[in-house]
Each structure stands twice: as C-alpha cells, then as structure tokens.
Amino acid sequence: xxxxxxxxxxxxxxxxxxxxxxxxxxxxxxxxxxxxxxxxxxxxxxxxxxxxxxxxxxxxxxxxxxx
Numbered sequence: 745x746x747x748x749x750x751x752x753x754x755x756x757x758x759x760x761x762x763x764x765x766x767x768x769x770x771x772x773x774x775x776x777x778x779x780x781x782x783x784x785x786x787x788x789x790x791x792x793x794x795x796x797x798x799x800x801x802x803x804x805x806x807x808x809x810x811x
C-alpha cells in the first residue's frame with residue numbers, strides 16, 4: 745500500500761491533498777507535540793525573564809489536595 749499523497753489540481757496548481765488517515769493522525773500528533781514544546785520553552789523563557797523559580801511538584805499536589 746502506498747502512502748503517497750494524491751494532489752488535487754486546479755489549473756495545474758496543487759489546491760488540496762488526500763493523505764492516508766494514519767499518516768494524518770501522525771502529523772496531527774507531531775504538530776501537537778511541537779506546540780507543547782513551544783509552550784514549554786515560552787514558559788521557561790518567561791520564568792527566566794521574571795526571575796521566578798519552578799514550583800515543586802509536592803507543593804502543587806498539596807495545593808490541589810492530592811498529597
């Protein structure tokens with residue numbers, strides 16, 4: 745089975761693509777992972793800029809009533 749995309753053309757220009765559903769799921773997961781990495785980096789940068797330190801996990805659990 746081929747996982748090559750099928751392109752839809754209009755006036756010889758690509759306007760859409762059909763791809764395997766499993767390939768799409770992998771692409772979505774990778775995009776979400778990348779978004780998470782960017783958010784984490786932004787949070788680290790914000791902490792560095794503000795001079796804040798991380799909150800220990802045990803303190804977070806205690807505040808949420810999980811400890």
